Amino acid sequence: MKTKFTSTVLAFTGLIVLTAYLSGCGSSGGNNNHELLNVSYDPTRELYEELNKQFVASYAKETGQEINVKQSHGGSAAQARAVLDGLEADIVTLALPSDTDVLAKKGLIDPDWEKRLPNESLPYYSTIVFVVRKGNPKNIKDWPDLIEGEVSIITPNPKTSGNGKLSFLAAWGAVIKRGGSEQAARDYVTNLYKRVPVLDSGARGATTTFVQKNLGDVQITWENEAHYEIEEAKGQLEIIYPPISIKAEPKVALVDANVKKKGTQAAAEAYLKYLYTAEAQETFAKYYYRPSQEDVLKKYTERLPPIDLFSISSFAESWNAAQQKFFAADGVFDSIYLPKN
Amino acid sequence: MEPKPQEPAVLVPARSVRQDPWYVRWILISSALLLVVFLVLVPLINVFCQALADGPGVYWAYLIKDANTRHAIGLTLIVAPIAVIMNLVFGVAAAWAIARFRFKGRTLLVTLIDLPFSISPVVAGLLFIVLFGREGYLGPWLQAHDIKIIFATPGLILATAFVTLPFVARELIPVMEAIGPEEELAATSLGATGWQMFWKVTVPNIKWGILYGVILCNARAMGEFGAVNVVSGRIIGQTDTLPLRVEKLFQDKPSASYAVASVLTLLALVTIVLKAILESKTHSPSSDGPLQEVALRE
């Protein structure tokens, strides 16, 4: 009798503690109304640290309210996966619109999300460039140079990383844009990915491999990431702008399902609107992203030299179509990258 | 007859009269030492060298000034102890059931307890996502009640508790089996109630085993990376534990990463020192009895 009593007491206490803890944590993180979660791709860490500070100040001035913006960073696809699995992002700022569209397909974002913000939800755009060792010993100037001789290339995994996908698409597009056939493009990327010894899961990981672990002759990466590396490397690395590259479109979106649930819609909308203000546009340029507003971009031609950018539509119907064709299971990437046995 | 003089309570056999030839000895010893030096000691030293490469002042700054690192330290200090306590209670209960009783399915239970030890952490994390994720079995119910498990602290605790589940139990089962139930039987037959027997007889006997298991469990809990990585959501300043912070810093600022890594390494060193002390205590003649040292060797 005594053991029955004790065991019931214990079980009951345990249950109470557990429930209290869980419900406590459910509404933790401060007040939901005053906190936003921005789920972003890998290299934008420094950018959003700065932007968030600015936004918090501006929001306080306009509405008199305190707000806190939390960040999560990782490979673009990994982040989309997390949001799908329940990470309660108020805002997603991912590397490819196809990643964001997955959320729309699953009902987390309105299907017309792209039209809700100016410039098809594109406050800034970017591109893919090369980083080489000091003196450019392998003389890499353009896309065809990447498959010359013994060049070894560092770029992330196209299955998981925005940078990875864009490197692939830029390489593919470079061939098509110059008049090559689809087969020629296929052969080119097959050759290219044979020379990649490591497939990191995100842009930052690839940077670590190239810079810290000192692997590879050239890194194919985001323009902003390349500049960041050059600054840190103090002369040991150089940036090379190929004559043509892809126009990357990291579109931004509000996650309707989450903001409705958390009651943060107004704040999230304010955040996204903020990204189009002059202040934010200048910050983009400062961190080597290309602001959508032409007049701001014109002021920074040294940092952001003009480059011939082709859009995704030069070789695919849309970002979604490209995702399906190249990166889905058994897509082009899978077929050229199978293990060798 | 005289009682047998108490031998030192150590089971190491006396040195053999015929030693191995000295050159054999020295070859073996030096190869062993070299292995340990290159595999263990040098990496250990490397952590601290890299951490202090920028100077001790900067090292301190990385640990204390960075709010996100401070938060990671705090988060780890919440998540790990809770997981350890959960597994401690479980470990004692399981060891009692398994060591003292025989029942159908006992071996299966032991195998199941060991399972988390050999599951890849990625798979472990996936287990929880399939259950608690938005698209998981319990997802909609959790969403409706605004209970956050994964991508929040409870998920971190669950993942950590899962991967460190076997440690205390696996430590206590052989201990309790080796000690044997005689004392407890004696206590019960003398009229002690269950709880009296537990606190006054069982616990003192297994206290070193408990301590040992808790130390190992804690070391693993504080250092867990894989499973936590999958369920954490990587929210900076919110769901980044110390090992996750090490990875993030490695990508952003390697010397800061080493600073944080050195904290975890110090913790590991403290763990093995404590373990060594515990072992020497149980081998000393003043320990609780001849049965102890049989039990406490893994």
Add this chain to the structure above:
Amino acid sequence: MGYSIASTCLRIDDYVYGEPGLCLANQIQYELLMASVNPRVLPGYRLSLGYTMFYMSLLVLIPLAGIYLKSFTITWSEFLKAAWTPRAIAAYKLTFGASVTAAGANIFIGLLLAWVLVRYDFPLKRFFDALIDLPFALPTAVAGLVYSTLYAENGWYGRFLAPLGIEGNNTRLGIVLVLIFTGMPFVVRTVQPVLESLDVEVEEAATTLGASRFQVFLHIIWPTLMPATLTGFALAFARALGEYGSVIFIAGNRAGETEIAPILVMNRLLELDDSGKLAAIAIAVVLLTVSFLMLAFINLLEWWSKRRGA
């Protein structure tokens, strides 16, 4: 890793004080028989077993059931298609291959270390003995971090190995090295107690009868050590199979070469479509089942070695 009651009883005989000939052993064995037949002799059966099952269900059984259930939602052929692709097979081969290699290397390393620690004396012995536990206590992320730095081209080891053409980072060699590190304590710690409790008199007898040192090792020492070595090997192997935190720092993730199975699970998950998620679940189920079978095997090994040892 447990000790049978029978062998302990024999030892109690040696250490009895007071009344000579009063062997508690018989009485104890009787009581134990009673305890095993009648679970109510000792209190707490229902409470402890009940709580154990409750906790296990919550933390282990329900999540496992969840994932197995989910895997049943796809047909057998789809399951095979997901879990048995060339890429998956390459990943299994690498994971199992690297784990076997590392655990195998640890047999030799572990035996050597255990022998040296038990049989010989040398300065700083306690220090080195304690160091051996470091891989066990060190967080996997730190281990991976340190190893990848050491073996980088400008690292403390890399600068010697690179000119020789030995690449540590992003190669299978690197993965095996880091797995050797994480598995090192297992063989050592399972063999050490057995080695310590070896009866020296048997060895001495054999030597006086003319056996060479090597013969003594092969025919007397090794048979006793073998079960423990096997257990240690199996533990190191199981640990290596599940190892992730350190390997990702050093592995190159190159499909077919350095992509270990857990990373493959991650990659499939990140295809972001339902088929990717189901594929990841299928592979995870394969890994889980293999882990479970491995463990059942280890427990069988332990049972067998106890039988031989008692």
